[in-house]
Amino acid sequence: MNVADSAPATNNLLVSNADSQRTLYPYVTGTSVVGIKYKDGILLAADMGGSYGSTLRYKTVERLKSVGKHSIIGASGEISDFQEIMRYLDELILYDNMWDDGNSLGPKEVHNYLTRVMYNRRNKFNPLWNSLVLGGVKNGQKYLGTVNMIGVHYEDDHVATGFGNHLARPILRDEWHENLKFEEGVKLLEKCMRVLLYRDRSAVNKLQMMFSETNVGAKISMKDKSTSKKVKLVILGRIIDLKIARITEDGVTVFPPYSLKTFWNFNAFQNPTVGAEGSWALCAIVYNKFSYQQKPDRSSFVDVPLAQPGGSTRSGSGLLRT
């Protein structure tokens, strides 16, 4: 019988065969999730890759999901554990709805619930191997928090998991400010995801972005030229009616996935060891740094083709051009 979960913590950790039920290693993993607060709400970004060790096995994994009416969750780490977390959250939201009392769980409450779940699993030495980002808006109040597999949690104006902490947070500390407009927020997240694409080997060039805000209806008006393009983009998306319908109240919107423009022709990468024969490329680049003051020529950005599993195109795979 499965006694793994009820067994006293430290004693059985290294012992019996019965705890083959415990999570020991992650298998299919997602990489970083990055989230920011902007003027009207929360923006989350994550790529759509599911790695199996060092193989990029799955390329259409949705690591961002909406939770209830007010929140969005992004997960890195073991994908199956994320799916189980979604089952927990679905049950939580279901029970909340069944009260039918006009109240609904906001992002702060969901984050607190998740923190307790993660911490309790860690206490039983059977963790959910994830780092989660939880954001949302309720009653005009923005909330963005994170929790990881051992229960460490905090909220901040910008958060990231995994490699995002190393590569994206410094960019965000430098360039984030209180009143980011939506387009600026998207641009900032794209910058972070581009750096992650360059430097994180488990990143794939297929992004998912989600935002949650209030008064979206007021913001996206057909008269406004700058936002009408965005509305068109959403219309191109698969779930047309649902998204437009939810745009008129506190709502969550998912962009269809798209790829980032990247530049691979920096001089320094072309012939890296020219100034220091025999050395490693990276050292040579640093050594020769004064010769390589080059800005990427944006017109020559390469559009890396989208990974297409099985050949079928997702309807409405829009490309957000910056």
Added chain:
Amino acid sequence: MTKQQANWSPYDNNGGTCVAIAGADYCVIAADTRMSTGYNILTRDYSKIIQLADKSVMASSGFQADVRALQKVLAARHLIYQHQHNKQMSCPAMAQLLSNTLYYKRFFPYYAFNVLGGLDNEGWDTVLKALVLLLSPLLGQPTEVSKSSLITCKESEAIDLVKTCFASATERDIYTGDKLEMVILNASGIRREYMELRKD
């Protein structure tokens, strides 16, 4: 087949510094607001101080998830105490509760280093309990500071001392910095003060 070893640790050190000073008629509890892991800073604005009761304030550093769980357990127990006794817990009572709670987890400890400060029931008398988990966090041994060994300086001097200490600690300890949060308890009530620290 070799025995499977655990390859993740249930603990992490999220750093931080906590200080408390007790004077004749006041108590200062201070902590920085930086939360780190390894060489990374997770956030610059996380409060380690919690007011458990009217006259008890606790600051804790160490493993943040355990700190938060400990705070929640104590807060819940205090609420139950209030329901049962129709009054707030005194600081010495809270200290005893903290000690018992820590020892309860003697064989899978709360990796939390706590200072609990406040005013005891007389109001004008001040008590400082330092529960220090020495070496490996095993025992919660309350050490009460006796009246005779209380700091003799004034409240303002104590606050300046705290600020100086944190400025120095920030210089040398990579886990300390960003912002200093101070909670000051005295006869006229409770107040918070903040001071910016170096962010590197």
